[in-house]
Amino acid sequence: MAPGGWALGRLLLTVAVVVTLPTRPAGSWGTRIIGGHEVTPHSRPYVASVKFEGQHHCGGFLLRARWVVSAAHCFSHRDPRTGLVVLGAHVLRAPEPTQQVFGISAVIRHPDYQPATHANDICLLQLNRSAILGPAVGLLKLPRTGARPLKPGARCQVAGWGSVSDFEDQPPGLMEAEVRVLGLDICNSSWRGQLSPAMLCTQSGDHRRRGFCSADSGGPLVCRNRAHGLVSFSGLWCGDPKTPDVYTQVSAFVSWIWDVVRGPRPSPLPRTTESPQDSREPQQHWVYK
Ligand SMILES: *[C@@H]1O[C@H](CO)[C@@H](O)[C@H](O)[C@H]1NC(C)=O
Numbered sequence: 001m002a003p004g005g006w007a008l009g010r011l012l013l014t015v016a017v018v019v020t021l022p023t024r025p026a027g028s029w030g031t032r033i034i035g036g037h038e039v040t041p042h043s044r045p046y047v048a049s050v051k052f053e054g055q056h057h058c059g060g061f062l063l064r065a066r067w068v069v070s071a072a073h074c075f076s077h078r079d080p081r082t083g084l085v086v087l088g089a090h091v092l093r094a095p096e097p098t099q100q101v102f103g104i105s106a107v108i109r110h111p112d113y114q115p116a117t118h119a120n121d122i123c124l125l126q127l128n129r130s131a132i133l134g135p136a137v138g139l140l141k142l143p144r145t146g147a148r149p150l151k152p153g154a155r156c157q158v159a160g161w162g163s164v165s166d167f168e169d170q171p172p173g174l175m176e177a178e179v180r181v182l183g184l185d186i187c188n189s190s191w192r193g194q195l196s197p198a199m200l201c202t203q204s205g206d207h208r209r210r211g212f213c214s215a216d217s218g219g220p221l222v223c224r225n226r227a228h229g230l231v232s233f234s235g236l237w238c239g240d241p242k243t244p245d246v247y248t249q250v251s252a253f254v255s256w257i258w259d260v261v262r263g264p265r266p267s268p269l270p271r272t273t274e275s276p277q278d279s280r281e282p283q284q285h286w287v288y289k
């Protein structure tokens, strides 16, 4: 298309977006991650950004110098060979000297990941070289094996560069929000019995809207300095207590993770990551973040 035609197409698209935008619900103006705040730069040095076409797409955390843990659904419609992993960032878009950028040499999705039910929404990314650990780039531990599950009400923090409102406003830097673990039974009732066992839910613990939002997917839920959850999905409106935030429960995957990380080198990336199963759309009210 000629440049003029392209500009017109873009303009029409912009107008269409403006026309279809829903009205902002009260309280969503100026919220962060959703109800969170900007972290002290590099205070969570393990948080990774997965980018496609120069745009932040998902989060993750650094487990080993060559391994990042993220959510399987982040790669459902993407060719990982075109993705980049950024570590050591605070303001993602700025040319920060602390940033280290990697290619992805392998994505190992959990073999039982089910796009339709969101069960086992976890994957491991092998970086194309080792991260250099330092003040801005560090590792996050997995939950202790055999440790008791987190009790409802336990305090955790979720971090990411995802949207800070339902309208995809960009954050000033890495954001975090303090949330409380919600019992899986109560959460399952809110979700009309659609949750699987290896999931973990959080709520704000007060009457504020607080939790994760679009593009926080794959990022860590940190409880007692360990990665207990990976952002998976929530409802249409970020932070809505009627659809509590749902994470992949990392403690259920510790032995799988170590088998992959310590095991034989993964086979090269397949030519395409899309399988017919992946292209199934999630049910309407589930929204991957
Ligand atoms: C790793 O990937 C990055 C980004 O694609 C590239 O710039 C870099 O040269 C690669 N490094 C190695 C050692 O392959």
Ligand SMILES: *[C@@H]1O[C@H](CO)[C@@H](O)[C@H](O)[C@H]1NC(C)=O
Pocket: 184, 185, 188, 192, 193, 194, 195, 196, 197, 198
């Ligand atoms: C959620 O509830 C449904 C329906 O009662 C049940 O089949 C399912 O096992 C429950 N999930 C969990 C994680 O308890």
